[in-house]
Amino acid sequence: MDQALNQKIDAFIAANKEQILQDIAALVAINSVEGEPAEGAPYGVGPRAALDKTLELAAGMGFATRNCENHIGYAELAGADPEKYLATICHVDVVPEGNGWTADPFTMQIKDNYMIGRGVADDKGPMVATLYALKFLKEEGVSLRYPIRALVGDNEETHMRDVDYYLEHYKAPVFCFTPDAEFPVCNGEKGQFNGKLVSPVCNGEIKEFVGGVANNAVPDRASALVETDITKLSNAPNITLEPEGNGVRIRGWGKSGHAAMPEGTVNAIGLVVNYLLDNNLCNDAEREYLKAIQKLHSSTAGEGLGIQCADGPFGPLTIIGGRIYMENGRIVQTLDSRFPTCTDGETIEKQIKAAIGSGAELTDIGVNKPFYIEADTPAIKACIDTYNEVTGDHATPFTMGGGTYARHFPYAVSFGPEHAELPIPEFGGPMHGANESAPIDKLLEALKIYILALLRLEEIDF
Known part of the structure; x- marks a missing residue:
């Protein structure tokens, strides 16, 4: 120099x-x-x-x-x-x-x-x-x-x-x-694959579900409002329960981070989904939807959705759920995946649709190639x-x-x-x-x- x-x-x-x-x-x-x-x-x-x-x-x-x-x-x-x-x-x-x-x-x-x-x-x-x-x-x-x-x-x-x-x-x-x-x-x-997992109109126990601030960030908090009696509910790690109106606000507390580097994060939406399913706080339609998005939240490597893969230049695929909200009676969960060259957007779309079945609809798909x-x-x-x-x-x-x-x-x-x-x-x-x-x-x-x-x-x- x-x-x-x-x-x-x-x-x-x-x-x-x-x-x-x-x-x-x-x-x-x-x-x-x-x-x-x-x-x-x-x-x-x-x-x-x-x-x-x-x-x-x-x-x-x-x-x-x-x-x-x-x-x-x-x-x-x-x-x-x-x-x-x-x-x-x-x-x-x-x-x-x-x-x-x-x-x-x-x-x-x-x-x-x-x-x-x-x-x-x-x-x-x-x-x-x-x-x-x-x-x-x-x-x-x-x-x-x-x-x-x-x-x-x-x-x-x-x-x-x-x-x-x-x-x-x-x-x-x-x-x-x-x-x-x-x-x-x-x-x-x-490459980048993003979209939304949308529920049918369920008219069930979940009156509100909200979490996340950006599609490309792992949320550190999320909550669902359900019609139930708080005395019937049990405690769970990283979950708090609050009486609200005629029901209970179930809050999940996770650890945030970037969608491209989700290792070490804890997705608060996934915590609430697991609690709702474990405590049967849902009707049949809600249960099928929650099981579908539980597959998304079960692994940031995409194993729950069957889309996991890796290659030499890029390493493993990652995927997270960034935001969840309710719109016109439907629950909407966004997803953000970063994928290597061993797969492509069309393959990921087919694999996700196969994994979620009729429990959710995959919409608003966007793809950028590696x-x-x-x-x-x-x-x-x-x-x-x-x-x-x-x-x-x-x-x-x-x-x-x-x-x-x-x-x-x-x-x-x-x-x-x-x-x-x-x-x-x-x-x-x-x-x-x-x-x-x-x-x-x-x-x-x-x-x-x-x-x-x-x-x-x-x-x-x-």
């Missing part, structure tokens, strides 16, 4: 650290969960506000910025080649705050060198880091071969319509990385070599179950800044969970990696 350049980067990061944290806090303060479309805000006023704030921060650093018809935006650093450009892409929308926070999720806290707040890891902290990577290049007067755009998405957590709009109306970058996953470099993502880019391509090698150079590791690219913007571009990967091997502190939490946290020193290290990686990418013939 060029020692003079290394020292300049370290000095830049030290000088800008406090402002970086202030800028992240300013974005975290905006509740940017997707909302109802509004004038000039296709994904809701919160995501639009976060997009505006990010472009404001970028303009304050001296970048040319563009709001792409309120769907997405970017800050750009000019380069010599007018036909080709490099890009980074982050998102400033977030999943709902959910439950279990020990403080306001939209007021960033700092504790023991960790940031805590909704979006500090996913993906507002990384968004700010990419802006400061460009700021360093600008302040140093680096002569760029390719322009660099820091793309600002605001619909990643739900439908990614923002990037679909961008690629329909703007030329794609020759290479793009998204800081929205784990280091070192992710060069493949599992994607994979060979690890020895020049841009991926530039990213992994930079990561190893800065950290001293000897890491190799990996694949994952998470879905990022990378799958939408012709040539793209996800590139940090998370470190899966780092234990989460007791006061912190994971992406999509309560007390979402991110270590400050690792984000600053990522900023250094991004600066050096962009310099290395500028040298490649695309």
Whole structure:
């Protein structure tokens, strides 16, 4: 590594650290969960506000910025080649705050060198880091071969319509990385299968069933209201019983986490389903439906539904039930599966339908195929070599179950800044969970990696 350049980067990061944290806090303060479309805000006023704030921060650093018809935006650093450009892409929308926070999720806290707040890891902290990577290049007067755009998405957590709009109306970058996953470099993502398991109109004992805040997050709490006598019910682990009206509110208490990484989570909906079945709190139609979704909740590897499989590049399939609610007298359970290349959406659909039988209907199916880019391509090698150079590791690219913007571009990967091997502190939490946290020193290290990686990418013939 060029020692003079290394020292300049370290000095830049030290000088800008406090402002970086202030800028992240300013974005975290905006509740940017997707909302109802509004004038000039296709994904809701919160995501639009976060997009505006990010472009404001970028303009304050001296970048040319563009709001792409309120769907997405970017800050750009000019380069010599007018036909080709490099890009980074982050998102400033977030999943709902959910439950279990020990403080306001939209007021960033700092504790023991960790940031805590909704979006500090996913993906507002990384968004700010990419802006400061460009700021360093600008302040140093680096002569760029390719322009660099820091793309600002605001619909990643739900439908990614923002990037679909961008690629329909703007030329794609020759290479793009998204800081929205784990280091070192992710060069493949599992396929995605989602849908709903819907009950018939049962008119039974279950008067209300609610749980979960997002389809792609394991819920840590759920509850069902049933018409029964509380004195007839027994206690069960992670279940509480509360009298309510003419019945009992049955609450399940689990452990939340991301749908792509469900190992170690406890799905609260599954706890309530098991309790309802164990205590016969259902009529015949409800029982058949509960048995169907019990198969979903019995294993995050899909064994209950008969869809389990694994392959070399991607490992095992995963599946979770994210939200449950009642609508027009029917119970609706969402499901989110991440699948490897040994299966496909059509096969999963057939297997699930066979497993649930007539107890539930599978509806609203959505499928995204897996994607994979060979690890020895020049841009991926530039990213992994930079990561190893800065950290001293000897890491190799990996694949994952998470879905990022990378799958939408012709040539793209996800590139940090998370470190899966780092234990989460007791006061912190994971992406999509309560007390979402991110270590400050690792984000600053990522900023250094991004600066050096962009310099290395500028040298490649695309």
